[in-house]
Every structure is written in structure tokens, then in C-alpha cells.
Amino acid sequence: MTTVTAPTKEIVIEVTIAAPRKKVWETTLHPVTYKEWVNAAWPGSFFEGTWKEGEKLRFVSEDGSGTLAILLEHKPYDYSFAKHVAVLNPGGIEDRDSDIARSWIGTTESYTFTEQNGVTKLTVRLTIYPEWEKMFMDGWPKALAKLKEISER
Numbered sequence: 526m527t528t529v530t531a532p533t534k535e536i537v538i539e540v541t542i543a544a545p546r547k548k549v550w551e552t553t554l555h556p557v558t559y560k561e562w563v564n565a566a567w568p569g570s571f572f573e574g575t576w577k578e579g580e581k582l583r584f585v586s587e588d589g590s591g592t593l594a595i596l597l598e599h600k601p602y603d604y605s606f607a608k609h610v611a612v613l614n615p616g617g618i619e620d621r622d623s624d625i626a627r628s629w630i631g632t633t634e635s636y637t638f639t640e641q642n643g644v645t646k647l648t649v650r651l652t653i654y655p656e657w658e659k660m661f662m663d664g665w666p667k668a669l670a671k672l673k674e675i676s677e678r
Contacts (some may be wrong), residue, residue, distance in 0.1 A: 536651045540669040544676040546640035550602045552676045565671035566664030589617035606635040628654050
């Protein structure tokens with residue numbers, strides 16, 4: 526019998542951006558600017574899919590490897606919540622059974638956008654397995670610094 530565990534580590538990262546919430550939202554999720562800011566931390570990364578509730582999003586690199594998530598909640602300009610359901614091996618082949626997949630599936634991420642006086646606070650909240658903490662703690666500050674730079678142009 527296989528024991529399935531759930532992600533147990535929560536990480537919260539925030540950035541304050543001197544731009545309206547709508548601009549920050551659009552910069553965060555537009556395919557061109559998404560690739561620009563996310564590549565500050567994870568070179569070669571981009572997404573495939575539509576940011577719409579119930580849709581699948583593929584967060585991948587050039588060889589098709591990455592992760593598959595389902596967008597469980599999506600409120601434009603306010604909030605987006607995704608749950609990861611598979612690892613993607615090169616060529617985009619879904620993996621739900623390997624050790625690495627079992628240490629990833631169930632991971633969640635949410636993005637909350639709040640604005641006050643034309644300044645937006647973006648809160649990224651991740652629920653992960655502890656073995657992924659270093660990757661996210663190394664990467665997210667770089668990615669959000671780049672997002673801030675792009676949004677404030």
C-alpha cells in the first residue's frame with residue numbers, strides 16, 4: 526500500500542509595485558511578460574494554456590518538461606489559485622507515479638493582487654513539500670524583482 530502525503534510547507538512572498546493592479550495583473554499573466562519575469566529565476570520557462578477557471582496550465586521549459594496545474598479559482602485582477610496535478614517529462618509526457626511526481630503533486634500556488642493609491646501588493650502563497658523550499662526561496666525573490674521592474678516601466 527502506498528502512503529500519500531500532502532504538501533506541508535507554506536511559503537508567502539510579497540512584493541510592492543508602484544503600478545495599478547490591472548497593469549500588474551496583466552504583466553504577470555501575459556505570455557510575453559510572464560516569460561520575461563519568470564526567466565529571471567527559471568531560465569527557459571513559459572506557460573501554455575488559458576488563465577481561466579477550470580483550465581489546465583502547463584508550466585514548461587523548451588523541452589516540454591515542467592508541471593501541469595489546474596486553475597481552480599480565477600478572479601481577474603484580484604486572485605488566482607492553481608493546484609499542480611502532474612509533473613511533465615521531456616516532450617510534455619505526464620507523470621503522476623514517479624517519486625518526483627509524488628513529491629510535487631498537490632502543490633498549490635495562489636496570487637493575490639491588492640491596490641491602494643495606485644500601488645499594488647502582490648502576495649504569492651505556495652503550499653509545497655519541504656524538499657522544494659530552497660528552489661522557491663532562491664527563485665521567487667528574483668522573479669518578483671523582475672516583475673516589479675517590468676510593471677513599473
